[in-house]
Amino acid sequence: MNLTLKVWRQKDAKSPGGLVEYQVSGVSNDMSFLEMLDILNEELVVKGEDAICFDHDCREGICGMCALMIDGQAHGKDKAATSCQLHMRRYQDGDTITIEPFRAKAFPVVKDLVVDRSAFDRIQAAGGFVSVGTGGAVDANCLPVPKQNAEKALDAASCIGCGACVAACPNASAMLFVAAKVSQYALLPQGRPEREKRALAMRSAMDAEGFGHCSNEYECEAACPKDIKVSNIARLNREFLRASVLAE
């Protein structure tokens, strides 16, 4: 199939960017969206032009590196899938596709379609852990965890940190990301000792990074490639409220 692409090009963080139109041909149904971009990039390189920069790595939907806004949707039109899992069979010959970076104040553009998501690492460093050093653990089965809690914790822990929730949110809020991590630990006995500290620290780190507030749009859940539910945000709010009260 032949496609028209409108791709955001931006030289670096400081330069202004804009959409540039490209034609790409010879795209087959079995190709992934990123493989389609590979083809275009190889053509550009052969022509002596600078290839379009975009983040990607595992190309199987688990590393969270790829992050494309495709026709206004974070990761494109497929539900519960990353950009790398979108396949060209979802498009037709002659389609025009607009590709932009994830946009948020806290995710500055690095180049073209690449953004800086290090804010997520800093939020994690603020409290997204259990303070247990190597070597000090008790036997794993000393700590029974009800199966339903373990499953729910894993649902939340499935977050890949891609930032689609932020890109999809009209407020560019990182609540779903933070909620996923806080929920994982809130649901497990291992997370209990630092429960209050974590909720407060991660929330305030999130605010400090310049993410917006949650106004219950649910766009994050709709865009999440790992199907993480907004019920985690409710849990985060409860954890935050509880911690705030206890801290008084």
Place this chain on the structure above:
Amino acid sequence: MKLDSKVPTGPIEDQWDKHRFELKLVNPANKRNYKVLVVGAGLAGASAAASLAELGYNVEAFCVQDSPRRAHSIAAQGGINAAKNYPNDGDSVRRLFYDTVKGGDFRARESNVYRLAQVSNAIIDQCVAQGVPFAREYGGLLDNRSFGGAQVSRTFYARGQTGQQLLLGAYSALMRQAGAGAVKIFPRREMLDLVVADGRARGIVCRNLVTGAVEKHRGDAVLLCTGGYGNVFNLSTNANSCNVTAAWRAHKRGAAFANPCFTQIHPTCIPVAGERQSKLTLMSESLRNDGRVWAPKKKGDVRKPQDIPEDERDYYLERKYPAFGNLVPRDIASRAAKQMTDDGRGALGGLAVFLDFEDAVKRLGKDKIAEKYGNLFDMYHHITDEDPYQAPMRIYPAVHYAMGGLWVDYNLMTTIPGLFCLGEANFSDHGANRLGASALMQGLADGYFVIPYTLGGYLAGAKLGKVTTDHDAFRAAEDSVAARTAKLLSTGGKRTPQDFHRRLGKIMWEHAGMGRNAKGLQEAIAEIPRIREEFWKTVAVTGSGESFNQTLERAGRVADFLEFGELLAKDALAREESCGGHFREEHQTEDGEAKRDDVNFSHVAVWEHKGEGREPARHTEPLTFENVHIAQRNYA
């Protein structure tokens, strides 16, 4: 080249204990005066960086991705082994050790493997304490499953995303230390050279992938945790950025490379769909617990699987290996699939076999299957547009893991003092074939429970002089990195780095893939230098060196693969036997199974770089087996 494995003496059960006692300790107050550079942030790197920072070392961690959370360990699906014996089914440290040595086809170092089995249980404890949500029974205790090649259920798992959960556990420990200021993290950095000063590893030179700046970092020790080289085949299950560059540059600075020909071809991957494909996707071999592998009995049968009656299906693994059935080790399952397609009995007439869940769904119900493998089924459906609940999956082997890697001694130190190598990047524990769910175990064993001891032993015993980034060795490394970048940018050719990568991959897969023979390997050894020469004359790299430039990154990695691929082929040619994932067609039994030559090849092949354009030297480290009975593997 002197190879001292530093394996402790005495009974194997006591070696690690004795060794830990004999290793010198670094005074707690002195630890912060040592700077440790950790390159790579996968399971091995993240767990090492976090653990060393906890001990008080001054740690700097480097990764090629935008965050340490993205390393390719994250994609491991199936699980992690440990000798907990929670199911009471006969497991023990000795059995895990024995299975791993046997599974590796008797080409691993016994002492290292025994230690791996010994620390395996502590890994599970550690991960659970971190809040890793492993699968559990209704009673709240941990669930186990059996996994490729094991007759006991010793695999801990978190659905089909165990690697993700373990990596995020290690990442959380790492970020805790980063938040505390004990680790400084350098994301989007690619190590492009190792700095060896006064005979010791004292730093690295890396490229800041955002600004293009060449950076010099000094350290008192360097840990390479940079993963495997599977992408030398171009198409593999590895992530796009997986590469051999850091290990290869270290090799060229004096670190010996061991067993490069030991690569694992994983039996259950989604078949190749097109010429321009960029990556292959693994379907966890846990699927073989419930799925049955088959091929049509008739040659050239292109019917849909639903139209092929039961008596015209060949469940060939169950037929050939009744004791292990669909759970035979990976190398055996892969070769058996190749035999089917070589025989013209591929699924739908193509390069694939069927993996069928019809019986499992009948036995357990669709819900149970969905609970166990839901995300894998979805992934398959997504990629192939075929619903595996309706029709069997089509699978085919693909390059997956590198058992070979930099040679290390018992302390995980390479032949360069002060340079350590952990995880998939080293050669040490899996011999010629890695068992399922053992990669995660090894990465975390090295990082959490081995290096914290052995690094201390090195630093406490080494008299390290002061080396700054003004040292001549830093300047020389910096200049060579800059010169190479300039060269890549200046050929003005018209062929993309990907184009060269595809050409190399084809040669590697054809001649050094699942079946290898002298003629094919000699062809590869003749052809690769020709491609390499062409590469340096005609590769097209646009953009500049002083900016974010993914074309330049790729070109640099392909250039190294074009050198490494030749060494892999040479190693495969020199190893005149079949063992594990290395199958030399000249050396097989009458039934087509791998035929080892223990008299002549019971050793590690250790390659020394002798300089540009010169033949590398092949050394050997003899392997002795005092604790396992060496035998022809038999899974029938």
